[in-house]
Amino acid sequence: MEFMTGIREKEMADLKSVIAEDAEGKQVRTEGTIHTIRDMGEVAFVILRRRDGLLQCVYEEGAAGFELKDLKEGASVRVEGTIRKEARAPHGVELCMCNVWILSEPAAPLPLAVSKWKLNTSLETKLNMRPVSLRNIRERAKFRIQEGIVRGFRDFLYEQGFTEIHTPKIGAKGAEGGSNLFRLDYFHHPAVLAQSPQFYKQMMVGVFDRVFETGPVFRAEKHNTKRHLNEYTSLDLEMGYIDGFEDIMAMETEFLQYMLALLEREYAPELKILDITLPKADRIPAVRFDEAKRLASEKYGRRIRNPYDLEPEEEALIGRYFKEEYGSDFVFVTHYPSKKRPFYAMDDPADPKFTLSFDLLYDGLEITTGGQRIHDYDMLLAKIAARGMTEEGMEQYLDAFKYGMPPHGGLGIGLERLTMKLAGEDNVRETTLFPRDLSRLTP
Amino acid sequence: MEFMTGIREKEMADLKSVIAEDAEGKQVRTEGTIHTIRDMGEVAFVILRRRDGLLQCVYEEGAAGFELKDLKEGASVRVEGTIRKEARAPHGVELCMCNVWILSEPAAPLPLAVSKWKLNTSLETKLNMRPVSLRNIRERAKFRIQEGIVRGFRDFLYEQGFTEIHTPKIGAKGAEGGSNLFRLDYFHHPAVLAQSPQFYKQMMVGVFDRVFETGPVFRAEKHNTKRHLNEYTSLDLEMGYIDGFEDIMAMETEFLQYMLALLEREYAPELKILDITLPKADRIPAVRFDEAKRLASEKYGRRIRNPYDLEPEEEALIGRYFKEEYGSDFVFVTHYPSKKRPFYAMDDPADPKFTLSFDLLYDGLEITTGGQRIHDYDMLLAKIAARGMTEEGMEQYLDAFKYGMPPHGGLGIGLERLTMKLAGEDNVRETTLFPRDLSRLTP
Numbered sequence: 001m002e003f004m005t006g007i008r009e010k011e012m013a014d015l016k017s018v019i020a021e022d023a024e025g026k027q028v029r030t031e032g033t034i035h036t037i038r039d040m041g042e043v044a045f046v047i048l049r050r051r052d053g054l055l056q057c058v059y060e061e062g063a064a065g066f067e068l069k070d071l072k073e074g075a076s077v078r079v080e081g082t083i084r085k086e087a088r089a090p091h092g093v094e095l096c097m098c099n100v101w102i103l104s105e106p107a108a109p110l111p112l113a114v115s116k117w118k119l120n121t122s123l124e125t126k127l128n129m130r131p132v133s134l135r136n137i138r139e140r141a142k143f144r145i146q147e148g149i150v151r152g153f154r155d156f157l158y159e160q161g162f163t164e165i166h167t168p169k170i171g172a173k174g175a176e177g178g179s180n181l182f183r184l185d186y187f188h189h190p191a192v193l194a195q196s197p198q199f200y201k202q203m204m205v206g207v208f209d210r211v212f213e214t215g216p217v218f219r220a221e222k223h224n225t226k227r228h229l230n231e232y233t234s235l236d237l238e239m240g241y242i243d244g245f246e247d248i249m250a251m252e253t254e255f256l257q258y259m260l261a262l263l264e265r266e267y268a269p270e271l272k273i274l275d276i277t278l279p280k281a282d283r284i285p286a287v288r289f290d291e292a293k294r295l296a297s298e299k300y301g302r303r304i305r306n307p308y309d310l311e312p313e314e315e316a317l318i319g320r321y322f323k324e325e326y327g328s329d330f331v332f333v334t335h336y337p338s339k340k341r342p343f344y345a346m347d348d349p350a351d352p353k354f355t356l357s358f359d360l361l362y363d364g365l366e367i368t369t370g371g372q373r374i375h376d377y378d379m380l381l382a383k384i385a386a387r388g389m390t391e392e393g394m395e396q397y398l399d400a401f402k403y404g405m406p407p408h409g410g411l412g413i414g415l416e417r418l419t420m421k422l423a424g425e426d427n428v429r430e431t432t433l434f435p436r437d438l439s440r441l442t443p
Numbered sequence: 444m445e446f447m448t449g450i451r452e453k454e455m456a457d458l459k460s461v462i463a464e465d466a467e468g469k470q471v472r473t474e475g476t477i478h479t480i481r482d483m484g485e486v487a488f489v490i491l492r493r494r495d496g497l498l499q500c501v502y503e504e505g506a507a508g509f510e511l512k513d514l515k516e517g518a519s520v521r522v523e524g525t526i527r528k529e530a531r532a533p534h535g536v537e538l539c540m541c542n543v544w545i546l547s548e549p550a551a552p553l554p555l556a557v558s559k560w561k562l563n564t565s566l567e568t569k570l571n572m573r574p575v576s577l578r579n580i581r582e583r584a585k586f587r588i589q590e591g592i593v594r595g596f597r598d599f600l601y602e603q604g605f606t607e608i609h610t611p612k613i614g615a616k617g618a619e620g621g622s623n624l625f626r627l628d629y630f631h632h633p634a635v636l637a638q639s640p641q642f643y644k645q646m647m648v649g650v651f652d653r654v655f656e657t658g659p660v661f662r663a664e665k666h667n668t669k670r671h672l673n674e675y676t677s678l679d680l681e682m683g684y685i686d687g688f689e690d691i692m693a694m695e696t697e698f699l700q701y702m703l704a705l706l707e708r709e710y711a712p713e714l715k716i717l718d719i720t721l722p723k724a725d726r727i728p729a730v731r732f733d734e735a736k737r738l739a740s741e742k743y744g745r746r747i748r749n750p751y752d753l754e755p756e757e758e759a760l761i762g763r764y765f766k767e768e769y770g771s772d773f774v775f776v777t778h779y780p781s782k783k784r785p786f787y788a789m790d791d792p793a794d795p796k797f798t799l800s801f802d803l804l805y806d807g808l809e810i811t812t813g814g815q816r817i818h819d820y821d822m823l824l825a826k827i828a829a830r831g832m833t834e835e836g837m838e839q840y841l842d843a844f845k846y847g848m849p850p851h852g853g854l855g856i857g858l859e860r861l862t863m864k865l866a867g868e869d870n871v872r873e874t875t876l877f878p879r880d881l882s883r884l885t886p
Contacts, residue, residue: 002728002729002730003726003727003728003729004689004692004693004695004696004726004727004729004775005693005696005725006696006697006700006725007603007693007694007697008693010686012684014604031849033649033847033849050652051651051652051653052604074846074847075847076684076848103684103849104819104847104848104850105847106820106845106846106847107820107844107846108845109846110846110847111846129839129842130839131646131647131649131650131840131843132649134647134650135650140651143606143608143651147606150607150609151597151601154594158594161494163587163590164590164593164594165586165876166589166593166676166858166876167876168876168877168879169612169661169674170625170673170674170879171884171885172884172885173885182613182627182629183627184625184626184627184636185625186673186884187665187882189884191884193613200876200877203573203574203886204876206476206574206578207574207577207578208494208583208586209493209494216609216611216612216659218612218613220630222630230613230630231611231612233609240519241455241474241519241521243453250447250448250450250451251450252447253447253448253450254449257449282448282449283446283447283448284446284447284448285445286445286446286447287444287445375547377549378550395886396572396574396886397574397886399572399574399575400574400575402549402551403549403553403554403574403575404476404517404547404548404549404553405519405547406474406476406547407519407546407547433608433609433610433643433647434610434643436611436613436629438630439630441614441615441632442615442839443646443838443839443840
């Protein structure tokens, strides 16, 4: 009988060990895909693309036990060679190849020059050829940054006593109700895709006090803009025993600090590749919705057309205002009008036309919506009635309140938007692995 | 202007600080929901349910600045009191209450006795009343264990150089093709829900070498069994530069070891609540499909009816065999018949009727399917043709291979099934927060 006992070490050098101080002169084996070949005649540079970065390998006629023509761009290879210092190479080292094993070969030459520093092609082409275009170093680096954001979110919340939950994406009814739902047939029952884990995360506050989820949400919105997706990844949290919605903003502020520190510490190569200067989140201004509108309107001379709504251009101006006046990339806009928020939002007792809620703007773009929720059963029923909504399909959600819920609130962060702003992109599709929009369902 | 700078400490004691060695005599504040009240006359025990466990509070007439009748089961409260040792209390301490603040009150008494040690009710009722039934300590503990599994999966894979990805759940075509797909209308285009991230994770091996995803998958299977769900959470990984599918099994073995150690270290209270003895994964037998069938058939006298399929009862017997003969809760069954595996599975060159693939059985139940995939473009095209399939809708998937892919393989783990087996349950719905099956779409 054969037994599996764990990973067998293969003595494959990773980039870190190749560029280590004491590595010079060592003979190592490593693996990667041939990113590009530059043939200079008697010598050729073969750049390997590995998950941890690029490694320059050198082919010298006579020194290697194989012929240069055996190597193809796009081939996956195992290489044996000697490490030597070379100031002009990436990371200051290169590998003098003595042996190569071809693990796999492409059937055709690459249709895009992925080894160029910047992929010189349209967004449409990049998206159409995603599995190829992402082989470009800068393109893929954006998704390493994205990983860091999600990782920071979870690690931070574990530390804060949150429990991770997995809630269903197929359901009988949407959380916010109405029009923006994708519909499907579920064994002959009408069903919808979850536009948010809202109801579930609230119900689970009654169980775990603090919960979070990182998962897909689905919005059948007919927006075709640079900042909308019809499927995106939402970073959701919900927490009980709050004193007010400020507790939620405080939690998000601390998450941002934690996440930015994580990126700086563990994603430095990607930050460098993308030339990202991380923003600061140590002190984020919080301003009322109506006040924010007034400030931006006065400074930039833009008339307020609708006191109950925030147009994208207004958001951008508010972002600009707080950057110019307070040097902050982020701003919390608080007390959104009740009529623009869902029924479960807690109205401000001081003025019920507004809610105890907020958006977080990053560089003038909304990346978070959050706030305190109604926790009192009767208040919730009254609000549902006042909006002319039906309780049908919300029985179990309402039961959570009937049998007692602590004061609570939460937020949802759009992962792709946050990545977009961090990476300095201006279209959310640039920071979505496989975007879904009005006209895109593939790849 | 107000500024958010991070979490403000509230001096709320958590369970850990209350049960600390030097805590006796300290006056603290804490928060929780009243799990149960036991009125003994002059003294009453008020058990608080907090996210970190139960805390016994004592009400003594005269000593407290409030009346016992002010307290209701299901109310969320803030409590002030003095810590004292009490051997009979959970954790050996209790809090003598002097003050209480009611944060929120239920509108009705609880319909289930959630404070009982075991919730004495049917699975149907538990599922129908999920937000209430999960307030039972044992019920919720299962989902803390579930958190630990996912957390272990991610943390382990980060360490192993994997990149986390988020792939779309709405697509134009399914990975395994055919019948088990939920269909929906996507802005007047036919679309399906992803039954697995298979195509995406393979494409991303060409980009990141090693990737993983933890997310929902959707199967429109008409099975109504104790082990099937129509939506579940899949822990998926895919890795390049493998020497064989044994590398995938080795990676899973090491993940199990890592995850079990994490549970032991960080989820000890929940393991204790559920009386779980963790299995060992240090040495997992690997046996060929046909050999496993033969061994089980010979030992237990069950005739092999179909040499190309493994019936659930046969799986159970194979699990039993390796438990009895090798003391192992886990067994890798390898070399599944090609006709039972999807087109992208790598056939065994030594006998193409079988594949370089495996399932992992845990206590006789399949919790993982994995294996090596075809990485050669022409071989993939030939297999698609041989199966009479169309390449339509797979263009970008196939492009990844056309332009070069390393040898690779991967696996998918059913989170709810793994949790079920760890928790010693026999129905996967017991370890699914909100199960979706043939007859259940709510809550």
